[in-house]
Amino acid sequence: MALRDKQGRPLVAVTGMGTVTSLGQGKDDTWAALTAGKSGIHRINRFPTEGLRTTIAGTIDTVDVEPFCAPMLSERLAMLAAEEAVGQSGLAQEDFPGALFIAVPPVEMEWPQRQALAKASGQEGDVTYKDLLKAAASGEFKPWHDLFIFGTVADRVANRFGTRGSPISLSTACSSGATAIQLGVEAIRRGETDAALCIGTDGSVNPESLIRFSLLSALSTQNENPEGASKPFSKNRDGFVMGEGGAALVLENAESARARGAKILGYVLGCGEKGDGFHRTRSSPDGMPAITAIRQALEDAGVVPEDIDYINAHGTSTPENDKMEAMSCTAVFGERIANLPISSNKSMIGHTLTAAGAVEAVMSLLTLATGRIPPTINYQVPDPAIPLDVVPNVARDAKVDYVLSNSFGFGGQNTCLVFGAEPKGA
Amino acid sequence: MRDVVVTGIGLVSSAGEGLEAHLTALLGGGAPNTDATTFEPFPVHPVAALEWDRQIPKKSDQRQMEAWQKLGCYASGLALDAAGAKEDAALKSRMQLIVSAGGGERDYAVDGQILTGLAKAGNPGVFLNERLMGDLRPTLFLAQLSNLLAGNISIVHGVTGASRTFMGEESSGVDAIRIARERIASGQDDIFLVGGAYNAERADVLLIYEMGGFLWKKPYRPVRERPADGGGMILGSGACFMVLESREHAASRGAKPLAAIAGIASDRSRRRAGSIEGALHALSKRLGAKPDVVISGATGIKGITDEEQAALKDIAPGAAVHATGDLVGHMMEAQAPTGVALAAGLIAQGKAGEAFVTSVGHWRGEGAIRLTKA
Numbered sequence: 035m036a037l038r039d040k041q042g043r044p045l046v047a048v049t050g051m052g053t054v055t056s057l058g059q060g061k062d063d064t065w066a067a068l069t070a071g072k073s074g075i076h077r078i079n080r081f082p083t084e085g086l087r088t089t090i091a092g093t094i095d096t097v098d099v100e101p102f103c104a105p106m107l108s109e110r111l112a113m114l115a116a117e118e119a120v121g122q123s124g125l126a127q128e129d130f131p132g133a134l135f136i137a138v139p140p141v142e143m144e145w146p147q148r149q150a151l152a153k154a155s156g157q158e159g160d161v162t163y164k165d166l167l168k169a170a171a172s173g174e175f176k177p178w179h180d181l182f183i184f185g186t187v188a189d190r191v192a193n194r195f196g197t198r199g200s201p202i203s204l205s206t207a208c209s210s211g212a213t214a215i216q217l218g219v220e221a222i223r224r225g226e227t228d229a230a231l232c233i234g235t236d237g238s239v240n241p242e243s244l245i246r247f248s249l250l251s252a253l254s255t256q257n258e259n260p261e262g263a264s265k266p267f268s269k270n271r272d273g274f275v276m277g278e279g280g281a282a283l284v285l286e287n288a289e290s291a292r293a294r295g296a297k298i299l300g301y302v303l304g305c306g307e308k309g310d311g312f313h314r315t316r317s318s319p320d321g322m323p324a325i326t327a328i329r330q331a332l333e334d335a336g337v338v339p340e341d342i343d344y345i346n347a348h349g350t351s352t353p354e355n356d357k358m359e360a361m362s363c364t365a366v367f368g369e370r371i372a373n374l375p376i377s378s379n380k381s382m383i384g385h386t387l388t389a390a391g392a393v394e395a396v397m398s399l400l401t402l403a404t405g406r407i408p409p410t411i412n413y414q415v416p417d418p419a420i421p422l423d424v425v426p427n428v429a430r431d432a433k434v435d436y437v438l439s440n441s442f443g444f445g446g447q448n449t450c451l452v453f454g455a456e457p458k459g460a
Numbered sequence: 461m462r463d464v465v466v467t468g469i470g471l472v473s474s475a476g477e478g479l480e481a482h483l484t485a486l487l488g489g490g491a492p493n494t495d496a497t498t499f500e501p502f503p504v505h506p507v508a509a510l511e512w513d514r515q516i517p518k519k520s521d522q523r524q525m526e527a528w529q530k531l532g533c534y535a536s537g538l539a540l541d542a543a544g545a546k547e548d549a550a551l552k553s554r555m556q557l558i559v560s561a562g563g564g565e566r567d568y569a570v571d572g573q574i575l576t577g578l579a580k581a582g583n584p585g586v587f588l589n590e591r592l593m594g595d596l597r598p599t600l601f602l603a604q605l606s607n608l609l610a611g612n613i614s615i616v617h618g619v620t621g622a623s624r625t626f627m628g629e630e631s632s633g634v635d636a637i638r639i640a641r642e643r644i645a646s647g648q649d650d651i652f653l654v655g656g657a658y659n660a661e662r663a664d665v666l667l668i669y670e671m672g673g674f675l676w677k678k679p680y681r682p683v684r685e686r687p688a689d690g691g692g693m694i695l696g697s698g699a700c701f702m703v704l705e706s707r708e709h710a711a712s713r714g715a716k717p718l719a720a721i722a723g724i725a726s727d728r729s730r731r732r733a734g735s736i737e738g739a740l741h742a743l744s745k746r747l748g749a750k751p752d753v754v755i756s757g758a759t760g761i762k763g764i765t766d767e768e769q770a771a772l773k774d775i776a777p778g779a780a781v782h783a784t785g786d787l788v789g790h791m792m793e794a795q796a797p798t799g800v801a802l803a804a805g806l807i808a809q810g811k812a813g814e815a816f817v818t819s820v821g822h823w824r825g826e827g828a829i830r831l832t833k834a
Contacts, residue, residue, distance in 0.1 A: 082585030140606040161575040163663030170670040179672030185628030200726035203628040249598040307622035311614035445611025
């Protein structure tokens with residue numbers, strides 16, 4: 035088999051994968067639950083939920099960090115996923131021979147820290163930022179500078195695994211995880227590196243993050259039955275459910291992976307992306323940017339629509355996304371879309387936001403490896419406007435050679451990836 | 461590999477608007493505009509007054525953005541104008557975008573009121589929920605999200621190839637240009653808009669850097685004079701965006717290159733005494749730098765600023781050294797793009813043949829960019 039693609043670029047192999055989600059730590063636990071149709075969504079007990087419109091999420095409550103805050107939890111989830119991925123790859127655990135690309139949630143200081151500064155200022159009347167600044171001058175809060183700047187999670191992961199060069203922290207909103215993989219693929223194709231550690235992580239379910247999404251009316255408010263709230267492609271879908279997660283992939287130049295005798299788990303064959311200037315949170319009504327991203331990914335992978343056996347959907351369970359995604363896929367795949375399985379992991383783990391593209395990449399690769407397609411659960415009321423085969427409620431076995439994974443985000447972000455068990459024509 | 465050239469620059473800061481104004485101020489050598497009172501004891505370099513309508517025509521768009529996004533959108537418009545790309549919708553629809561960004565402003569009044577109330581609240585968690593639900597402006601979130609500067613540039617200017625947002629303080633600015641350059645050089649893409657924006661006139665960013673003990677709290681002094689007196693940085697508001705493209709692509713559309721980006725290197729030393737000096741030597745060697753002008757991204761922080769100065773004596777003996785911080789302050793994610801823009805401008809004016817732009821992050825990350833005549 036040729037180790038370069040049809041455009042003469044190095045093939046990009048996946049040699050290690052790791053993930054942690056609300057369904058379990060490690061890809062095996064998550065995969066077992068995901069293919070059993072289990073939900074990881076539950077009532078939030080991390081903080082009081084009185085007064086909130088949404089009181090459920092797919093938080094990861096089994097991981098302790100101190101101080102508890104989004105960057106610390108995101109860092110820990112990234113570490114856990116990367117330990118599993120690098121471990122599986124067989125590459126050195128502390129001397130990773132390549133670059134780090136990591137999708138991290140935007141961070142800022144959180145309320146417990148603001149409160150601590152307010153208290154330390156001694157201000158007993160109206161608190162202003164002048165008081166917080168006064169408290170900050172004491173030097174007592176120095177570690178929080180490091181904790182709440184944007185490059186720190188990447189820096190710590192880079193230290194832990196000994197990745198090479200300047201690590202790249204990135205955000206493309208809800209497609210960030212896919213973009214991290216795309217950056218790794220590109221670096222290997224350009225010959226800059228033979229290996230890349232690509233991570234998406236998000237541990238940001240806190241009151242303010244939840245409320246921000248809530249105020250944009252993006253979240254499901256069907257709190258009574260948490261496990262049933264995320265209903266991608268259903269007629270009664272009413273928003274996404276926030277989830278936490280981390281996922282890591284070790285990408286390698288297939289030639290160097292083969293040379294060192296690594297087990298190849300699959301290939302990232304193609305990447306596509308397209309910006310959308312229509313609106314900050316809504317997609318172009320004609321779906322052109324998403325359609326273009328899908329077509330680019332297929333073209334980049336050297337496959338045609340007929341080759342794709344399964345679509346791992348973005349499938350957020352918002353009225354807007356699912357309608358737009360169905361329309362875009364129909365435009366690309368034509369009549370075949372009615373019989374092309376497309377399912378949403380988010381029906382079970384919620385929307386892991388910054389991590390989603392990476393988590394769903396791992397699940398896509400497990401579908402390739404096992405021939406098992408995880409279902410879209412909570413599919414009780416089909417939406418006649420979305421006539422798709424969403425693999426309703428029960429996993430399905432199928433021969434799957436090529437998977438398309440979609441990721442779309444606020445700010446006009448559309449990123450699509452194509453994975454294959456082998457490159458086409460191998 | 462293809463040559464990568466700069467064909468348009470959009471720059472706004474405390475030194476004014478546009479490349480010309482900045483080069484004039486740089487070569488004039490006067491003290492930068494400084495606001496010593498608004499955030500006393502912290503001086504900041506406030507951005508010059510801008511007529512937003514000139515680059516962000518719709519008031520509805522302006523209302524959706526906080527200052528950092530408006531600065532970035534405005535500078536992007538200037539860059540597109542300068543590159544002769546503004547009116548070419550087809551070109552912009554395939555133009556790629558990389559933005560180096562932090563996050564957006566908070567609502568300071570709301571934060572203060574909540575903190576005041578939290579201290580007295582019987583049930584602080586419930587109080588916080590109620591106040592956030594009631595007091596946060598729904599659209600503020602979109603003005604804070606890191607990738608929404610790119611999103612706004614796509615909306616306002618129609619740059620819709622695809623966008624990626626890099627985070628991570630100073631390093632993100634270097635790496636944004638690095639990745640754009642590599643993608644053009646390798647033939648993956650033809651043309652990019654790349655840059656960053658920073659609003660320093662914000663209590664919450666001052667708070668982060670004051671916690672770390674990085675801020676200069678005395679009247680303005682040039683960055684290189686500060687270490688002897690304890691050291692520290694003065695943050696500056698502004699934005700810098702550039703149009704980068706392959707030489708062939710620029711020629712095919714009749715765009716005049718200002719300078720070529722001959723190489724970019726970035727790394728992350730484990731900081732200890734001597735590591736900055738070592739890192740800069742290594743970066744300069746990788747780039748084969750022989751500059752006659754240096755645009756330094758020095759912060760003014762003790763230790764790292766001195767080490768950079770020492771390294772430059774070896775790397776660029778006899779070269780004129782300008783500090784971006786002495787012109788516009790420290791613009792964090794936008795600092796490296798601004799340095800590259802100034803270097804390209806000096807080369808385009810014939811005032812330099814080869815430039816070396818440095819970035820030594822206030823806390824981590826080192827980078828260098830080598831520019832040559834187009």
